[in-house]
Amino acid sequence: MKAYIPTGHPGRTVGLGEAPQPEPRADELLVKVDAYSVNRGETFLLEDPPPGWRPGKDVAGLVVQAAADGSGPAVGQRVVAHPPASGWAEYVAVPASAAARLPEQVTTVQAAALPLAGLTALRLLRAAGAVAGRRILLTGASGGVGHYVTELAAAAGAELTAVSRSAERGARLAGFGATVVPEVTDAAGPFDLVLESTGGRALPLALKRLVPRGEVIWFGQASREPVTLDFFDLLRGPVSATVRHFSYADCDRPPAADLRTLVRLVATGRLHPEIGLVADWRRTPDVLTDLRERRVRGNAVLTLS
Template sequence: MLAVVPTGPGEVGLAEVDEVQPGPDELVIEVAAFSVNRGETFQLETDRPGWRPGKDIAGTIIQGGPRVVAHLPHSGWAERVVVPAHQTAVLPDAISFEQAAALPLAGLTAVRLLRTAGSILGRRVLLTGASGGVGHYVTELAAAAGAEVTAVVSSPERGARLLELGAETLAYDVADATGPFDLVLESVGGRSLPAALTKLRAGGTLIWFGQASREASTLDFFDFFKGPEAAVIKHFHYDSEPADGPDLATLVRLVATGRLHPELGRIEHWTTTGAVLDDLRDRRIRGNAVLTLGREHQ
């Protein structure tokens, strides 16, 4: 079967690989679409013998099974994949494979991030790196839960959809955001994190869930006395649950009922995966990027 494989630092191509062989309690899925995440562009920069990329897929269980969305640890960018049954959720016909493929990593991150934050009803929330896939989901879910969201984006064009999804206001630099905020959701790192920290109210919470800038952050102890005294900083990683199936089912239900809208910033045939990865790496894609395998997707 064909799969997208690493061909060099940051580079990929299509190649023949061994056919998948399911183990106990595993399903074989014929892949119709997969999404690519910016973090995967970073993983591709390192030589990892035997490893293939791919976490987010949607397709059909072989031999007449249902349509499903699934979250894998790796190797999802292929014609067929194997996945434990507890890592999948069944798709209703109203949700396309393209929409579904955009759900797993970004959607799971958003749901679990807000779960970690606790009740946000009536709270002022600052979200950095807001124009990516996670940011769109967080904005819509947080606004629907009653939060007042300020989204940090690089331009009005990248923020327009966030306003439609419920963001109260946009900021084009963390320093320009009008605080104080009860909660900061920080995904950029570098200078963004200490700048965002100063926007917290006393006793507020900053949840650090990414470092998209790939730059280390430095914190000054005395900055806490400039406003966010007694603030709490939490580290977050989305892969915190023993099974993804229940949260995937929640995401599917929210999309099916019109309460969550995957932002498909790019849909291309999977033969262009390398070019899409370059655009994602260089921030030329807003929301999620999805690749299709050229079959009927409905």
């Protein structure tokens, strides 16, 4: 089968080549991929790819071989899936516990934009607890996770301030009910909760805007700059503030359960994937360049059909 394989070259990090068709385990489906989306984290991994690894965590397509143990969707059903890797290919093996059936209202292009960003947003808000009526500051709101967090939190009754340098992107977030500011320093506060995904200087600046006993949940470092916290700044800041790390993978629920929730929200018009680019999968290397240079707003989805 055809699949994208890391090249190890910085200028063109993947190339379309040949790979063996997957042989699913008893608890895995074989999915014929119709569409996949690209995550910024995958573009970072492609800079120094692990041996034997192929990219692809967000896919949608058709089940052509059901799990031998009888779990998961059946042959002929369209699914959205979150494999560990290797989804930028004609076929991918996916654990049945990481796939959810698609209703006819949801396209494979929409579905491909859901898994990593949608799962992160859903689980992040679950970790934060009840958000209705709480004042929340969200940094790094221009990304896919920020989009989903904004829509879900605002719909749940949060008083959300989103940090986005892009005026175009900010208008989209404001449409969900968020107050949008270009920098953390422009956020008035104080806030009960900060959801921080930028790293660098953003985290200590956000920490200063907490109420006493407020909380920062740190779930990313999009700036790729390390965070430095000054202990004396902490003493002069909010009383008994908490900084907590979050990983979307640290969850007892299988991805399928949360994927079904995301699909249901899309099907009922309560969640709207933002698709910034749809292109033929042969354009993947060029799309990766566009993503790294931030020329794509929202998800980039590549289609095989």
